[in-house]
Amino acid sequence: MRRLLLPTALCLALAALVAGDTVWLSGGASYEGKVVSGAEGDVVLNPYNCTMKEMVWGVKRFDRADVTKVEITPEDPLRAYWFNSSAPNQDHVEMMKFCRANGFQLEAREEALEALARDPAEPEARSEIGADVEAVLKASPRHNAAIREATADWLKLDEAARRELHAKLRADFGVTLPIEYFDRVARSLAHKPGMVTEDIPLTYNTLHAHGVYTVWLPANYTPHRAYPMVLALHGTWNGLGGIGEGHTFVKHFTFAETKKWDVIVVAPTADPRPWTAQGDTYVLSVIDEAMLQYNVDMNRVYVTGHSMGGSGTWHFGTKYPERFAAFAPAASTSNGNEMNAAAQGTGLYFYQSSDDFSPDRNRQAARNLRKADADFVYCEWTDQQHGWPQAVIADSFLYFRRHHRMKKGPTKPEAIHGMRPSFLEPLWPDETRYFPATRAAGRKGELEELIADVRLGGVLAREAATRLLELKSPLAVKPLITILEDRRSDCYEARMHAARALGAVRDIHAATVLLSALTDPSYKVRLAAAEALATAAGPEEAQWLALGVHRFAMEFDKLAERWIWDETWAQLHALNAALVSTFSSWGDASVWGAVNGISIEKILLTTAKSGSVHIDPEPVRRAAAIRILKALPGLKDPAARDAIDRIRKHFDNNAEIKAAADEAEKLIGG
Structure with a gap:
């Protein structure tokens, strides 16, 4: 690419906007990297492409007097387009003109269509689409409100009705989109934009x-447009509060970074x-599920993560570089496979603080990438320990915005032009199995279908168990x-929902198996069995x-002697609490000894050892205490009054627990 030879002072002013800089010294030596703003008259160059002064x-650092020139490489127009194309409130007509001027035909057409979604009469955008512009707009749900209105109740239709409506759309509007496009759009419309939706159970591929x-x-x-997506992998306990x-x-992303960039963030x-x-x-x-639920531009998928999530980012980014435009691990070490990403052209931005673990492996990775003239940034601060500064997160997102999925070329990676909307992809393997059309209640074969759904686990199993x-x-x-x-099945969710559904009828065989399920490897299955x-x-x-309960107490003792995962402590x-509640529902006072001596004294009133649970363990215990207090009157044992008082005092008269204890005493009476 053409380079500009500029006076040093001007180069320093432009440094934040450009890449691939070279500093020339009076003795003839040259150094490449990223020019950073000068300090005290020095010219500062980072060979590892990081612009952060930290x-x-x-x-x-070079004395300004020793620098003869600074050679600046202007930003590649395609990267400039990628950076600006997904900014909020973008002027798509101007973007279209920029693409046209630089010969980006696919991108110019995409920008014209986006401009016409805002103003169908925009003359330059109509000219860009050409003579068939009216037919294009008529057949597009993005541009034709009549299609959107006709498909508003798509999810309520069974498979036959969907096929009939799809045929009508083809006949009336010239729609060429496949039927699965409308399936995906209808599912996507159920999710509210501009907000976080927490803890969505996986639906796709839940058999595995x-x-x-x-x-x-x-x-x-809007599901009629494709968006970039960032996959965010958390750490063991984030190190971020x-x-x-x-x-x-x-x-950590939605507070600031997503306001600058129209991007979907998925955090499993x-x-x-x-x-x-x-x-x-x-x-x-x-x-895969994110791409089936939200219209994702498959050419702009990124992955980032911190600590354990950084290790996961290294793993997936280097093992599947063809799936990502760029990846950004933080507070983790290179797995030694960074050249896999470099060969694909996948961007890599990695960060650590030098006072965290040893930086040797990351520094060597940076040297390897620099030697290969790869697309990367290595950012190292000195005093952040295991943290992840918000400024670094912001910088990595700026890096993402300049990156697009690449393909291997004859001599070097080449850019892939245009968007690749996930909603326009052919049917994915088992897509209709995990996302079936609406099925009427009471239909022939319903019971068999519900059992099959339970076997799949995930959302389908949950819904099937509720129906059963x-x-x-x-x-x-x-x-x-x-x-x-x-x-033997890896799908604990299938067992969990099978246990839930077995609570539907009083059955000695079901009861026997549910009792046995209290030893299942998954605490979630055990909890479902206890409830059922x-x-x-x-x-x-x-x-x-x-x-x-006695067996459970022995297991609890062993776990309490060592470090416990946060979710295990909660489970x-x-x-x-669920076991006590089940005893209560039976109204059998004969088990009071187990409830009082084990469930209350040994488990509920046992305080976690310092450091054995990373989170504050008390909210979990308080929630369990409230449920147990609500259950105690059902045991119909006068001795429960003493247990209620012990629980109240143990939690120092916590307001919620005191209220639950007072109510329990009223119900017991006497």
Whole structure:
């Protein structure tokens, strides 16, 4: 690319806008990198392309008197377009002209269509589309309100009705979009733009993966336009003022960065940890589902993460570089595979603080990338320990905006032009299986379909279990038992929802299997089983359940002696409270000894050892205490009054617990 030879003073003023700078010294030597604003008369060059003044390692300083010239490479027009194209309130007519002037034909047409979505009469945009502009606008749901109105109730239609309406759209408007486009749009419209939706259960590929994710949608999101997407992977407990969960981690981006950029942010929760605990399937399934639920530009997908999430970012960014435009790991070390990304042309922005872990591996990665003339930024601060400065997050997002998915060329990576909307992709494997059309209640074969949905896990299993609880069919018991007993399956959600559904009927076989499920490897399955026992079993099984409580107490003792994951601590107390609630629903005072001595004294009133639980453990215990207090009157044992008083005093007369204790005492009477 043509370079500009400019006086040093002018170069320093332009440094923030350009890339690929070279400093020439009076002795003839030259140095390449990124020119940073000068200090005290020096010319400062970062060979690792970071422009932040906080970086010290590897930065070169030259006395201005020794510098003969600074050679600046103007920003590539295509990168400039990528940077500006998704900015809020962009002037798409001007962007169209810019693309046309630089020979970007695909991009010019895309900008013209975007301009016409705002003003269908815009003359230059109409000229760019050409003679068939009226037909194009008529057939486009983005531009034709009549199509949007005709498909407003799409989700309510069964498969046959959808096919009929799709045929009518083709006939009336000349629509060429496939039927799955309208399926995806209708699902996407259920999500509100301009806000965070927390802990959405995974729906796609749940036979092989499970989990939840949190999503931020831009305020101007419409499913008829494709948006860039950032996948954000949290750390073990973030190191950023929040524990390691997607719904806390996403806030580090939505507070500031998404206001500058119309971008979708998807933040899954790693459960279990680390990010590869389910192999690669979970994270890849989250990406796939996001592209099926939201219209994502598949040429502008990015991944970032901190600490454990940084390690996950290194893993996915270097193993699947063809899927990402760029990736930005923070507070983590290179996995040694950075050249895989460099060969693909995938951008890499990585950060650490030198007073965190040893920076040697990241520094070597930076040297390797520099030697290969790769597209990267290495940013190293000196005094942030394991944190992640907001300024670095902002800088990495600016880097993302200048990057687009690349492809391998004959000699070097080449840019892929245009958008690739995920909603225009052909049907994905098993898409209709995980996102079926509306099915009428009471239909022939409904029970069999519901059982099949439970086997899939995820949202379909949750909805199927809810329907089975309504149907209360004894015919569902046997197949649900089969699902619950299959602990070889990786899909714990299938077992969890099978346990839920078994609570629909009083059945001795269901009760026996639910009691056995209290030893399931997943605490979530155990919790569902404990809840279901309240209706599937009765006082006849009370002593068997009491034995289960004794086993649970021994397990709790072992766990309490060592470090406990935050979610495990929460699940232990939720399960304990659920067991007491189930005893209460049976109204059997014979189990009071187990409830009082184990559920209350040994578990509820045991304080976590210092440092054994990273989060504040008390909110979890208080929530369990309130549920137990509400359950105690149902046991119909006068001795419960003493237990109520012990709980009240243990929690220092916490207002909520005191209110629950007072109410429990009233119900017991006497």
